Amino acid sequence: MKTIIEPFRIKSVEPLRHTTREERERVLREAGYNLFLVPASDILIDLLTDSGTSAMSTEQWAAMMRGDESYAGSESYFRLKRVVENLTGFRHVIPTHQGRAAERILFTVLCKPGHVVPNNTHFDTTRANIEFTGAEAVDLPLPEAADTQAALPFKGGMDVGALERLIEERGRERIPLIMLTVTNNSGGGQPVSMANIEAVSRVAHRHGIPFYLDACRFAENAWFIREREPGYADWSPFDIARKMFSLADGCTFSAKKDAFANIGGLLCTNDDALARQEKDLLILTEGFPTYGGLAGRDLEAIAVGLQEVLDPDYLRYRIASTTYLGKHLAEGGVPIVQPPGGHAIYINAGRMLPHIPRHEFPGQSLAVELFLHAGIRSVEIGSVMFGEHARNELLRLAIPRRVYTQSHIDYVVEAILEVNARRHELRGYRIVEQPEFLRHFSCRFEPL
Numbered sequence: 001m002k003t004i005i006e007p008f009r010i011k012s013v014e015p016l017r018h019t020t021r022e023e024r025e026r027v028l029r030e031a032g033y034n035l036f037l038v039p040a041s042d043i044l045i046d047l048l049t050d051s052g053t054s055a056m057s058t059e060q061w062a063a064m065m066r067g068d069e070s071y072a073g074s075e076s077y078f079r080l081k082r083v084v085e086n087l088t089g090f091r092h093v094i095p096t097h098q099g100r101a102a103e104r105i106l107f108t109v110l111c112k113p114g115h116v117v118p119n120n121t122h123f124d125t126t127r128a129n130i131e132f133t134g135a136e137a138v139d140l141p142l143p144e145a146a147d148t149q150a151a152l153p154f155k156g157g158m159d160v161g162a163l164e165r166l167i168e169e170r171g172r173e174r175i176p177l178i179m180l181t182v183t184n185n186s187g188g189g190q191p192v193s194m195a196n197i198e199a200v201s202r203v204a205h206r207h208g209i210p211f212y213l214d215a216c217r218f219a220e221n222a223w224f225i226r227e228r229e230p231g232y233a234d235w236s237p238f239d240i241a242r243k244m245f246s247l248a249d250g251c252t253f254s255a256k257k258d259a260f261a262n263i264g265g266l267l268c269t270n271d272d273a274l275a276r277q278e279k280d281l282l283i284l285t286e287g288f289p290t291y292g293g294l295a296g297r298d299l300e301a302i303a304v305g306l307q308e309v310l311d312p313d314y315l316r317y318r319i320a321s322t323t324y325l326g327k328h329l330a331e332g333g334v335p336i337v338q339p340p341g342g343h344a345i346y347i348n349a350g351r352m353l354p355h356i357p358r359h360e361f362p363g364q365s366l367a368v369e370l371f372l373h374a375g376i377r378s379v380e381i382g383s384v385m386f387g388e389h390a391r392n393e394l395l396r397l398a399i400p401r402r403v404y405t406q407s408h409i410d411y412v413v414e415a416i417l418e419v420n421a422r423r424h425e426l427r428g429y430r431i432v433e434q435p436e437f438l439r440h441f442s443c444r445f446e447p448l
Contacts, residue, residue, distance in 0.1 A: 004320050004406060007313045011058065016044055024372050032444025033368055033429060035377050044375030045408055046400070050343045051216075052098075052256035052263060053400035057308060060260065060301045067297030072288050076296035080303040087238070087306060088245040090268035092275035094282055095292030095299060099216060099254025100125040102267035104132075105286075106212070106252060109277045110176040111135040118166055119179040119214070120158040121186040124385055126179070126214060128437050135176075138166060139389065145187050148348050148392060151338040153228040156184030157196030163203055178204045181214040182221040182244065186381065188394070189217075189341020191224035194232065194243065201247040210249045210271070216257040218244060220342030223315040237310040250274075257343070260305035260401055264298050318342065322399055325409050332417040343398060346381065347416070350393030353426055358383050360428025360448060363393045366419070368447075369426050370395075374415035384431075385440040 019027075019042055031037035035048065046053065068075040077095065084093045096102045103126055111117065113134030119126065122137045130137040140162045145155045158180055167175060180200050182192045197213075204211035222240040226232050232240055245251065249271065255264035267282075269275050279289045286293040308314065319342055326340030329347070337346040349356075349363040356362040363380035370376045379385075382393035397412065419426075427448055434443035 004317065004324055006402070006405060007311075007317045008057075008402060017041060018044060019375055021372060024375060028368060028372065032433070033364070033447065034440075034442070034444055035367055035371060035379065036441050037444075038371070038377065042375075043371075043377045045404065045412060046377045047344075047397040047412070048377045048379050050257060050398040050400050051254060052261070053403065054256075054260040054262070054305075055400070055402040056260055056262070056301060057304070057402075059308065060304045063300040063304045064297035067295060067300050069296045070290075072290055074290050074296050074299065076299040076303075077290040080299045083303045083306050084266060084268065087242060088251065088268055089242065090245070090250060090270055092269045092272070092278075094267040094269075094275070094278055094289060095294055096265040096267055096282070096286055097293035098256060098263060099214075099252055099265040100129065101286055101293065102252040102254075102265045103129040105267055105278050105281050106177075106250075107133050107135070108281060109274065110210075114174060115176050116166070116170050116174050117177060117179060118158070118163055118175065120156060120181055120184050120192065122179075123181065123185045123214070124438060124440070126181075127386075127389070132437070139186075140166065141184070141187055141391075145184075145190065146391065148188065148337045148346075148351070149335070153339070154191055154193035154196065154224070156182070156187050156190030156192045158192075158200050160196070160199045160203060163200065167203070167207055167209075172207045172209060175207075175209050177210040177212050179212045179214055180248075181216075183217045183224070183342050185216070185343075186386070188337035188346045189344045189396075190337070190339075191221050191228070191342065193229050194225050194240070195229070197244055197247050204249075211247070213244065213248045213251040214253075215245070215251040216254045217343055218253075219258040219309040219315060220318065222310070223312075223319055224342065227319075237312060237315055241310065255302040255305065258306075258309045259302045260309060261298060261302045264294050264302050266302075318401065321406070321409065324406070325397065325399070325413065328413045329416055332413070332420065334416060334420050337392075337394065345397045345399075347395040347397070348392060349380075349382065349395045352420065352423055355424065356426065356428040358390075358393060360430065361393070361445075362426075362428065363395045364429050364445065365426050366395045368429070369419055370415060373419050374411070376412060376415055380440065384443070387439075
């Protein structure tokens with residue numbers, strides 16, 4: 001059958017509030033036209049992020065009641081550790097309050113001024129945490145990823161030839177680690193093939209450089225490998241994920257994505273000496289190594305979520321639902337990054353709004369107009385977020401897991417097609433106030 005159905009039924013509901021256009025205009029002015037600063041109560045459909053916005057299952061809620069809130073040696077930690085060890089094979093499992101905390105600890109320990117950290121494409125907090133240490137974050141996406149309209153199966157990988165050249169030019173001693181983000185969030189949510197993970201791993205290990213996965217959406221990446229890469233059709237998502245992790249020396253992980261949790265992260269490694277340094281820093285800023293800034297109930301929710309996310313029925317629905325949104329937008333003439341990603345659809349705002357130059361932020365213009373028109377919150381992934389590092393001017397529609405139904409997605413499609421029909425009316429914005437780092441979270445705009 002062709003109809004997509006959610007592989008779950010709804011047990012508890014949360015009301016959504018409709019607002020008038022006049023209310024949304026007022027809210028936007030007060031927020032400086034930055035959707036991060038708009039109160040959630042004024043949002044109808046919230047596609048700002050899929051991070052920490054998932055709906056937890058009955059099993060997760062039940063497990064939370066078992067949470068052991070002991071300061072040290074919590075049994076909840078050991079339950080989580082067993083799940084993570086079984087999945088990843090890493091000996092050291094360090095909990096943090098979210099993924100960026102794991103990044104901060106890892107880069108604080110490994111990086112210093114003059115260092116270079118290559119990635120397929122760094123996301124915002126990853127780049128900021130690297131640069132805060134004085135190191136340089138370098139993106140090495142595949143050349144074919146530059147064509148947002150090319151419907152290739154694995155556009156999210158790293159350019160291995162460029163990685164080899166970087167190591168030769170900069171020197172192995174200046175590269176403390178190599179990272180690979182799966183899936184590639186900044187690159188349009190595109191997956192990374194197992195072949196590419198293996199190739200990057202070989203290069204890293206030949207040069208004696210630690211290889212890390214940014215594994216926030218590891219399960220979605222595993223499903224793409226199962227569906228698209230020859231030789232994996234009969235593999236379970238668990239076995240594919242396990243192989244992915246086996247090729248790395250460690251990982252950072254936001255449990256707010258593919259673990260269905262509302263908070264939490266992990267830093268994993270097989271390096272005993274490195275783990276000791278990381279745990280020392282963890283105690284200083286996050287908490288004791290058996291809770292890492294989390295409550296015991298959060299550790300329980302993550303442990304269950306990491307098992308549920310690898311359910312084939314869920315992953316099949318998740319990817320099909322995202323594809324449904326992308327297919328209907330593309331058929332309506334909206335230029336999206338092709339093929340549709342796993343957790344989000346990315347609209348090429350620069351292509352959709354060619355009359356708005358990059359320095360007037362076409363992605364932000366589209367985000368503002370979509371909220372004004374239909375109460376939908378999205379996020380710019382372009383020159384506002386990445387400045388000079390932005391390769392494209394994108395608008396991301398990130399879909400929270402197990403939250404919205406197909407009728408909600410149909411509403412989103414209808415709203416975007418209506419905005420697209422009068423896209424020539426949209427105008428640009430300029431920044432009037434911004435912080436030094438991660439400006440997109442709190443900067444303020446005014447319309448031009």
